[in-house]
Amino acid sequence: MTTINKEEIQKFSNLADEWWDEKGKFKPLHMFNPIRLEYIVEKTKQHFALDDKKQNFLKNFRILDIGCGGGLISEPMARLGASVKGIDASEKNINVAKIHAKRSNLKIDYKKNSPEELNVKEKFDIILNLEVVEHVDNLELYLKSCSNLLKEGGLMFTATLNR
Numbered sequence: 001m002t003t004i005n006k007e008e009i010q011k012f013s014n015l016a017d018e019w020w021d022e023k024g025k026f027k028p029l030h031m032f033n034p035i036r037l038e039y040i041v042e043k044t045k046q047h048f049a050l051d052d053k054k055q056n057f058l059k060n061f062r063i064l065d066i067g068c069g070g071g072l073i074s075e076p077m078a079r080l081g082a083s084v085k086g087i088d089a090s091e092k093n094i095n096v097a098k099i100h101a102k103r104s105n106l107k108i109d110y111k112k113n114s115p116e117e118l119n120v121k122e123k124f125d126i127i128l129n130l131e132v133v134e135h136v137d138n139l140e141l142y143l144k145s146c147s148n149l150l151k152e153g154g155l156m157f158t159a160t161l162n163r
Contacts, residue, residue, distance in 0.1 A: 003114050003142040004089045008135040012069065016092035019070025020100055028161075029072055029131070036130070037076050040157055044126060047155050056081025064124040064149060066115055067132030071097035071108065077128075078106045085124070087113040115145035123151040129158040 018024035044050065050057050059081035065074045068086030070093060078084045078101075086108055088094050094112045101108045127150050136142045150156055 001116070001138060001141055003116055003136040003138050003145065012135075013090045013092040016070065016090065016096045019072065019093070019096050026070075026072070033072055033076075036159070037073065040073075040077075040126075040128070041080070043157070044155060048125075058082035061125040062123070062151075063126045063128065064115075064118075065128045065130075066146065067129065067135070068097055068110065069093050071100055071110070073128055073130060074108050074110075075101060075104060075106055078108050082126075083109075085109040085111065087111050087115070087118070089114050115149060116141060118145075118149055120148045122149065123154075124149055125151055125154045127154070127156040129156065131159060131161055133158060134160045 015025050019026055022030045044058070048061075057080060058077065061082045063077050063082045063084045065071075065077070065084060065086040068074050068088050071086055074084045074086040074097065086094075086097055087110075088097070089112065091112045094110045097108070097110045101110070127146055129146060133139060133142065146156060
């Protein structure tokens with residue numbers, strides 16, 4: 001079984017070159033990413049009782065960014081010190097993300113995968129599902145696969161735009 005919707009993957013593959021264009025098709029994501037990042041950081045600080053005044057305060061955290069696209073959230077999380085793995089079902093998205101991370105001098109583990117394809121022994125402190133659930137097939141399998149990758153006591157953030 002798979003959660004990959006090939007039509008959705010193709011649609012985003014066709015747009016892959018626009019991920020980092022703040023005036024392009026992904027302009028809405030660029031616009032609300034700062035407030036979303038602030039929310040994720042605040043909830044993470046509260047949940048794990050962290051002091052964000054320390055540089056790289058997410059240093060000991062593993063984050064999985066599912067449906068990472070071009071890396072718009074993976075990169076800021078890596079800048080905060082987290083070890084980030086970004087996965088996406090689109091090879092073109094992964095390639096764009098890898099190139100941008102390299103240019104930004106960030107070490108992010110980008111892979112073409114879906115959550116059900118990952119080894120469940122690999123666990124993450126935080127899982128990000130941002131604007132993904134509306135694009136997957138078999139939502140039940142998707143959410144179960146995500147939860148199997150989350151460490152006990154971890155956090156999973158899910159956000160979706162209303163279609």
